[in-house]
Amino acid sequence: MTCVGRDAAAASLDVTNFGAESIQVRAEHNRLLHTSPSRGTLLSIMARLFGIETEYGIAVEGKGAGDLIQESIALVRSYRGRFADRWNYRGEDSRRDMRGFTVERLSTNPDDAQFDLAGTPKMGHAEERSDRVLPNGARLYNDHGHPEYATPECCTLQDLVAHDRAGERILLECAERRAEEIKGEVHLYKNNTDYHGASYGTHECYLMNREAPTDTLIRALAPFLATRQIFAGAGKVGVEVDRRPEVGFQLSQRADFMSVVASVDTLHNRPLVNTRDEPHASPTKYRRLHVIAGDANMSEWATAMKVGTTELTVRLIEDGFCPKVYPKDPVALAKSVSREPSLGGCIEVEGGQRLSAIELQRVYAAEARVRLAGSSADADWTLDEWDRVLDDLETDWTLVADRVDWAAKRMLLEQFMKAESLTWQSPMMQSLDLAYHDIDPSAGLYYGLEQSGGMRRIVTDEAVASARTCPPQNTRAFLRGLFVRQFAEEIHSVGWNGISFRYEGEDWLFDMNPLVGEDVAALNEKFAGVETLADAVRVIRSRRAQASPA
Amino acid sequence: MITKLEERITRPVPTAPERKPGGDGDGPAKPNVDRPDSSDLLKRMKRVDPDAARRYRQRSGQ
Numbered sequence: 001m002t003c004v005g006r007d008a009a010a011a012s013l014d015v016t017n018f019g020a021e022s023i024q025v026r027a028e029h030n031r032l033l034h035t036s037p038s039r040g041t042l043l044s045i046m047a048r049l050f051g052i053e054t055e056y057g058i059a060v061e062g063k064g065a066g067d068l069i070q071e072s073i074a075l076v077r078s079y080r081g082r083f084a085d086r087w088n089y090r091g092e093d094s095r096r097d098m099r100g101f102t103v104e105r106l107s108t109n110p111d112d113a114q115f116d117l118a119g120t121p122k123m124g125h126a127e128e129r130s131d132r133v134l135p136n137g138a139r140l141y142n143d144h145g146h147p148e149y150a151t152p153e154c155c156t157l158q159d160l161v162a163h164d165r166a167g168e169r170i171l172l173e174c175a176e177r178r179a180e181e182i183k184g185e186v187h188l189y190k191n192n193t194d195y196h197g198a199s200y201g202t203h204e205c206y207l208m209n210r211e212a213p214t215d216t217l218i219r220a221l222a223p224f225l226a227t228r229q230i231f232a233g234a235g236k237v238g239v240e241v242d243r244r245p246e247v248g249f250q251l252s253q254r255a256d257f258m259s260v261v262a263s264v265d266t267l268h269n270r271p272l273v274n275t276r277d278e279p280h281a282s283p284t285k286y287r288r289l290h291v292i293a294g295d296a297n298m299s300e301w302a303t304a305m306k307v308g309t310t311e312l313t314v315r316l317i318e319d320g321f322c323p324k325v326y327p328k329d330p331v332a333l334a335k336s337v338s339r340e341p342s343l344g345g346c347i348e349v350e351g352g353q354r355l356s357a358i359e360l361q362r363v364y365a366a367e368a369r370v371r372l373a374g375s376s377a378d379a380d381w382t383l384d385e386w387d388r389v390l391d392d393l394e395t396d397w398t399l400v401a402d403r404v405d406w407a408a409k410r411m412l413l414e415q416f417m418k419a420e421s422l423t424w425q426s427p428m429m430q431s432l433d434l435a436y437h438d439i440d441p442s443a444g445l446y447y448g449l450e451q452s453g454g455m456r457r458i459v460t461d462e463a464v465a466s467a468r469t470c471p472p473q474n475t476r477a478f479l480r481g482l483f484v485r486q487f488a489e490e491i492h493s494v495g496w497n498g499i500s501f502r503y504e505g506e507d508w509l510f511d512m513n514p515l516v517g518e519d520v521a522a523l524n525e526k527f528a529g530v531e532t533l534a535d536a537v538r539v540i541r542s543r544r545a546q547a548s549p550a
Numbered sequence: 551m552i553t554k555l556e557e558r559i560t561r562p563v564p565t566a567p568e569r570k571p572g573g574d575g576d577g578p579a580k581p582n583v584d585r586p587d588s589s590d591l592l593k594r595m596k597r598v599d600p601d602a603a604r605r606y607r608q609r610s611g612q
Contacts, residue, residue, distance in 0.1 A: 055611040065607040109610035145609035157578050195603050200611025266612035292612065304578050381577030416595050430603035432595060445598075448591040458578040 047155035047376075048314070049207040049281075049475055049516055050307055052164050054296055055146035055200040056171055057191055057437070061184035065115045065198075068145035069128070071178075075186065076130045076142050078177040079170070081469075083132040084484045087139065088495030091280065091513075097264040098214050098277040098287055107268035111197065115145075133494040135469055135485040137477030138167065144267070146200050147171055147188065152477030153207075153496070157304040157378050159472045162459045164303055166467035168439045175440075190296045191437035192253040195430050197240050199257040201266065202296035203274075204307055206289040207281055207516055209318045217289075218262045218273045220322045224313050224364055225272050225293045226334040227357040229255060230343060231389045232306040234295035235406030237413070237424060237433040239339065247339045248424025249413070251406045253295045255338035258331050266292050272330055280496040281516045289314060293334070298437060298446035300458035301403035305389070308382030312368040319371060323363050325349040341410065343393055358390050365390065403456045408449055409436050476515040478524040483510075487533050503533055510540060 060071045096102045132140040137152030149167035154160040171188050179186040193199050233251035241256040250256075263271035272293050279286045291310060297303045327333040328348050336345055337357045346354040365386040372379050392399035401407040413432055422428055438444035441451070449455050471481035483491060483499050492500040492507065499510040515523070523543060530536045 057606070057608050059602075059606055065609055068609055112610050115607075115609055144611045146611045161578065194606050194608040196607055198608045198610045200608060203612065267610055301578075377577035412591075412595075416592075426600075427604055428598070428600040431598050431600050434603045434606060435595070435598045443594065443597075445591070445594060448594050452591060 047474065047518060048311055049153040049155055049205075050160060050311060051151045051153050051205045052160065052303070052307070053148060053150040053201070053203040053205070054164070054167060054190060055143055055148045055202065056439070057189035057194065057200065058145075058147060059185075059187040059189070060178075060182070061186070065145075066117045068115070069142065071186075072142040072145050072147050073128065073130050074181075075147050075171075075174050075178045075188075076132060076140055078174045078181065079132050079134075079140060080173075080177065081170075082135050082485060082488055083140075084488050084491045084494045085131055085133075086126065086491070086493035087129065087131040087133065087141070088493035088498055088500060090495055090498055091283065092278050092495075094266070094276055094278065095264065096277040098217075098275045099262075100214075103264055107265045109198070109268045133480065133484055134170070135471070135481045136163065136166065136467060137471035137475075137481040137484075138163065138170075140167075140170065144200070147174070152471050152481065153475040154472050154477075155475055156472075157308050157381070158459055158463070159467070160307060161300045161303050162463040162467040163472070165300065165459065165464045169464065169468055172439050187443075188439050189434060189437040190298060190439050191234065191434065192296055193236060193240065193256075195238060195240065195434075199240075199254065199270075201254075201292050202294055203266075204289075204291040204294060204310060205280075206291070206311060206314050207279070207286050208289050208314050210279070210283075210285055210287045212287075212318050214275070216320075216322050217317055218275070219326060220317045221273050221289075221313065222261050222330040223323060223325065223327055223333070223360055224310070225291065226327065226330045227337055227347075227360045228306065228309065229295070229334070229338055229406075230357050230361065230393060231400065231404050232294060232297065232302055232309075233338065233404075233406040234297055234302075234437070235409040235433070236338075237430045242335075248429075249341055249410055250338040251341055252334070252338040254293060255334045258293060258334050261330050272334060282513050286516070295405070296437070297405050298444075299403055299405045299408065299455055301385075301456045302405050304458050305382065305385055308378060309364070309368075309386055312372055312379060312382055313364055315372055315375075316364070316367055321367055321371070323367075325351075325353060325355065325360065325363060327360075341397070341406070343397065358394055361386075361390055402454060405436075405446075408446070408455060409433065412436075412445060412449065473524060474521040476512045476520055478520075479510070479512065479515070479527060482527055482530070483536070486530070487536070490533055501533070503537060508537075 058068060058072055063071055095106060129141045134140060139150040141148055149171055151160060151163040151167060154163060168190060175186040175188050192202060229252040234253050236250050236253045239247045239256060257270050258272050259269045260271045262273045262275050263269060264275050265271065266274060270292060274290045274292045276290045277287060279288045294306055297306060326349055328350060333347055343357060346356060347360055348354055369383050373383055389400055397407050398411060401411045413429060416432065417429060436445040441447040471477040480494055480499065487501060490501045490503065497513045501508055526539045530539060
């Protein structure tokens with residue numbers, strides 16, 4: 001199969017080597033964005049696709065870190081629902097940098113070598129990944145010894161939160177099944193650190209206009225991402241890099257592991273702004289912003305705000321916005337903000353001005369309100385919550401303990417610490433930190449808070465239950481889910497941007513690169529009634545004929 | 551101190567503006583949620599193994 005070249009003129013697929021007819025769905029693209037002449041402001045006419053990929057921490061009774069690749073594989077394979085088992089890597093190359101080059105190899109953490117067990121036979125890539133593409137459009141697989149759940153593409157915050165939580169429930173069932181198999185305990189943690197210097201990611205993806213200049217993207221995003229943790233941080237007991245014992249609690253799990261401002265790396269020497277260039281859509285029109293600097297959030301509100309504020313910031317950048325304030329050292333800033341839970345630190349920016357992390361966030365929030373208020377319900381909700389959380393943080397951090405993970409965790413742990421005459425350095429405190437992220441509702445401390453009514457909810461349990469099997473109705477994930485649910489036996493492989501399958505003795509490719517616009521919802525409606533693969537092919541062909549009249 | 555913890559976990563939660571539930575494009579809503587008595591939170595914390603974090607080792611991920 002030939003991949004779409006990054007300079008291809010259109011999202012068409014060369015299937016010469018595929019040996020069969022190609023199905024090309026040519027969606028009628030709206031312009032991604034336009035400028036309102038009357039207001040001079042940017043309005044979005046496309047519901048942006050976004051998603052979250054979470055690598056879970058895994059602890060298996062009687063097993064060490066050297067066993068975790070096998071344990072992660074076994075856990076993923078204990079999934080019992082319907083799935084397709086081959087991932088389609090068309091157009092994926094994690095070494096490609098949006099700054100216009102491809103690195104020879106990605107950095108890896110040399111410390112991991114200690115966990116490579118001698119004599120362990122090498123597995124094939126597909127065997128090690130053990131992909132499960134699910135009927136809800138999500139991807140479940142083993143990634144570097146961590147069970148990873150990538151939500152389907154969503155375009156509303158509610159859908160995204162529901163699917164993120166659905167991933168927890170699916171993984172929890174896998175863990176329970178695996179525990180039964182081994183007659184031992186299996187715990188999964190939605191966090192980003194092992195407290196010994198190993199970190200694993202929770203990544204966000206935002207499809208965005210490729211025309212946004214890369215240097216502007218980096219310069220505008222770095223200060224935002226370095227300070228977003230004041231409301232999106234998950235909190236952490238202790239410090240793992242540049243250890244300073246006087247730091248008992250910090251805002252972020254991930255800040256310790258940021259090394260550079262921008263880079264294509266993700267496993268080591270991690271950047272604030274990841275420059276990986278894998279659009280998973282037409283590479284001439286789009287890029288996929290791959291944010292790796294964030295924490296895994298247990299709080300639904302924090303998940304929604306993390307993505308909501310970043311989505312607004314992306315829109316600002318697409319509109320040409322770049323803040324005039326830029327920190328002298330954004331990476332050092334991320335660490336210092338994280339290690340100053342009083343939020344009292346000052347940021348020195350180029351030009352000598354000094355401001356707080358809250359004030360820096362207000363620069364983005366204020367600009368977003370001017371340019372984007374009224375552009376969507378999600379935008380308005382995010383703008384209101386953004387102002388409110390910054391106001392509350394400025395008044396008293398305990399006011400946000402009902403929705404900000406680090407504050408909820410800190411309040412809970414401080415009370416326990418005082419009651420039990422412990423200190424932040426007591427081993428119990430990091431264990432409590434870990435327990436906050438346990439996704440088992442009967443054991444996790446976050447879930448204890450939520451069950452007490454102490455945490456704000458964004459979605460209902462019914463919406464989460466529905467998201468376990470149902471894809472979002474208004475994105476291309478609907479089509480991925482439909483194929484998995486109804487035609488899994490005919491599928492060769494499934495990816496973010498395409499499905500290859502067998503039909504009438506030939507190999508076909510359903511190119512979903514173009515399916516990122518608003519008209520996808522209408523296409524999904526046509527697909528909703530299909531019962532056979534022939535029906536599906538008929539819909540695709542009619543769509544093609546409609547979009548490309550002779 | 552136990553009382554204080556329970557005060558924490560049972561204190562009223564600020565309410566968000568009323569919105570329609572469901573993913574209908576109206577922005578995130580605050581749905582009605584059951585609020586069972588969860589006075590077992592402290593017990594849950596005391597059940598945590600103090601050595602859990604010390605034993606917890608992972609491979610680096612992305």
